[in-house]
Amino acid sequence: METIAAIATPRGAGGVGVIRISGPRAREVLAAVFRPSADIAEFRPWVLHHGVVLDDDGPLDDVLAVYMPGPRTFTGEDVAEIQCHGGVFLVQAVLEAVLRKGARAAGRGEFSRRAYLNGRMDLSQAEAVAELIAAPSREAVRYGLQRLEGELGRRVEDLRVRLDQARVQMCLAVDFPDDEVECLPPEEFDGIVRDVADGIASLLAGCRRAAVMQEGAPVVLAGGVNAGKSSLLNALLGRSRALVTDIPGTTRDFLEECVNVNGLPVRLVDTAGLRESGETVERLGIERSREKVTQADAVLILLDGAALGEEGATATVCPDAAALEALKLAGDLPVLLVWNKIDLCRPACFPPVWAQGRPCVMISARTGEGVDELASRLHDLLLRDAEARPPEDGLAPNARQALALERALEEIKALRGDIRAGRSYDCLSVRLDTALAHLADVTGVDTPDEVLNKVFSSFCIGK
Incomplete structure (x- = not known):
C-alpha cells in the first residue's frame, strides 16, 4: 500500500497539532523531515524524540516525533506521528513537508479502513x-x-x-x-x-435506546397559544433563545435547539400554538406544528394553568382544546402533560382527573419551579420501554x-x-x-x- 498522511487533530488553532503517517515508508518519510536534537543512530520505537521538522526552505517548528512499527499499531502498518505547535498555517505546512517526501494525502476514514483491511478490527469496531x-x-x-x-x-x-x-x-x-x-x-x-x-433479538433490543443516545431524541413542545412553550424552551436551555411576549401567536414557526437532559441528548422543538387562525403566516406555522408532533419521539403538552384555573383539573374531559388536539395528533407517542404557570394558579387536584393515568408534572417556566423534575420525567419517558433498554453490557448496534x-x-x-x-x-x-x-x-x-x-x-x- 501507499504511505498516507493527514492531520489527526481538529481544524483550527490549538496548543498541539498532530500529523499522522502510515504505510511501508512511514519511517523513511519521518526521517526525511525530522532532525533530532540529540544524536541517535535510529528511532527508538514507541519513544518520543525531540527535534525540529524541516521543509525545503529549512526549519519549520520545534516538535516531538514518534515511530511505531507494525503490526501492533492502529492501522497494522508502520506508523509515525509528529506533534507540532497547533497553529493553522504551521500544521498545514508540516503536512505539506511530509507529502513532499513521498506520502500521499489520506482520504476520509482511510486510517480506520486500513485497520479493518489489515485485520486490526472488524467493521463494527471501525x-x-x-x-x-x-x-x-x-x-x-x-x-x-x-x-x-x-x-x-x-x-x-x-x-x-x-x-x-x-x-x-x-x-x-x-x-x-x-x-x-x-x-x-x-x-x-x-x-x-x-x-x-x-441471540439476534437480544442484540436488537438496545437499538432504539442507542439511537437516542447517539443522535438525540426529537421532543416537541405543543399546546395552545401563550401556554408557555417558548418560556419552557428557554428554561430548559438555561438562556433566552425563543421570543416570549403576552401577544397570542408570537411563535409563527418551529424553533429547534439541542439540550442535554440528565445525560440524554434531546432536540427540543418549540412550535406555534394550536388554534384556528385566518392569518396566512400563522396558519402555515400551525400546520408545521401539527406535522412536527407526529414526527416526535415524545411530546410535552403544555397547559395554561392560569387560564384553566383551580378547577381546570377536576373535569372529566380536558377543558383545553389545543391540548386535546395535541393528544390526538400524538397518538401512541410518549406524552408528558405539563401544567404550567403554577406561580399564578395551582390545580385543585393533581394529576388532573381527565389525564387518565398519563404522566403529568407541574411547573412554572417563568420561575423555574418544577423544571428539574420535568427534565427527569422526560428522561425516563424517552427510555421507559423495556424493549428499548439494552443489555447491561451496552451492546446496542x-x-x-x-x-x-x-x-x-x-x-x-x-x-x-x-x-x-x-x-x-x-x-x-x-x-x-x-x-x-x-x-x-x-x-x-x-x-x-x-x-x-x-x-x-x-x-x-x-x-
Whole structure:
C-alpha cells in the first residue's frame, strides 16, 4: 500500500497539532523531515524524540516525533506521528513537508479502513471509532467503547459460527446421501436456529435506546397559544433563545435547539400554538406544528394553568382544546402533560382527573419551579420501554448493523417455518446462506467495496 498522511487533530488553532503517517515508508518519510536534537543512530520505537521538522526552505517548528512499527499499531502498518505547535498555517505546512517526501494525502476514514483491511478490527469496531468521536453524551461514549472493544463483533461472529456449523452438517447430508454421514435431525436444527434467533433479538433490543443516545431524541413542545412553550424552551436551555411576549401567536414557526437532559441528548422543538387562525403566516406555522408532533419521539403538552384555573383539573374531559388536539395528533407517542404557570394558579387536584393515568408534572417556566423534575420525567419517558433498554453490557448496534441483524432475523424466522413444514435440506440451505450473509455484513466479512466506501466516507480525514 501507499504511505498516507493527514492531520489527526481538529481544524483550527490549538496548543498541539498532530500529523499522522502510515504505510511501508512511514519511517523513511519521518526521517526525511525530522532532525533530532540529540544524536541517535535510529528511532527508538514507541519513544518520543525531540527535534525540529524541516521543509525545503529549512526549519519549520520545534516538535516531538514518534515511530511505531507494525503490526501492533492502529492501522497494522508502520506508523509515525509528529506533534507540532497547533497553529493553522504551521500544521498545514508540516503536512505539506511530509507529502513532499513521498506520502500521499489520506482520504476520509482511510486510517480506520486500513485497520479493518489489515485485520486490526472488524467493521463494527471501525464504525465505533467514528461514533465515539461524535458521541454527544456519556451513554453514547459507553456504547461506542463497547463496540470498539469488539464485544459486539464477537457476539455476532459466535452466532454466525453456530449457524455455519449447522450448514456444514446439512451439506454433508445433501452431498453424500448414500454414505453413513450423521444427519442433523430437524428438531436439533430448529433448536440451533431458535437459539441464534434469540441471540439476534437480544442484540436488537438496545437499538432504539442507542439511537437516542447517539443522535438525540426529537421532543416537541405543543399546546395552545401563550401556554408557555417558548418560556419552557428557554428554561430548559438555561438562556433566552425563543421570543416570549403576552401577544397570542408570537411563535409563527418551529424553533429547534439541542439540550442535554440528565445525560440524554434531546432536540427540543418549540412550535406555534394550536388554534384556528385566518392569518396566512400563522396558519402555515400551525400546520408545521401539527406535522412536527407526529414526527416526535415524545411530546410535552403544555397547559395554561392560569387560564384553566383551580378547577381546570377536576373535569372529566380536558377543558383545553389545543391540548386535546395535541393528544390526538400524538397518538401512541410518549406524552408528558405539563401544567404550567403554577406561580399564578395551582390545580385543585393533581394529576388532573381527565389525564387518565398519563404522566403529568407541574411547573412554572417563568420561575423555574418544577423544571428539574420535568427534565427527569422526560428522561425516563424517552427510555421507559423495556424493549428499548439494552443489555447491561451496552451492546446496542447502530442503524446499519441493526438493519443487517433484522434481515438475518427475518430469514431465520422463515427458515424455522420451512423446517417445521418439512422442507428438504437443500431448500433450507438457501435461507440459511442468506442469513449467514446478513450476519457477516455486521462485522464486514466479505463486505462489498461499495458498502465499505459508504461506511468510511462518513469518517473524518485523519482517522
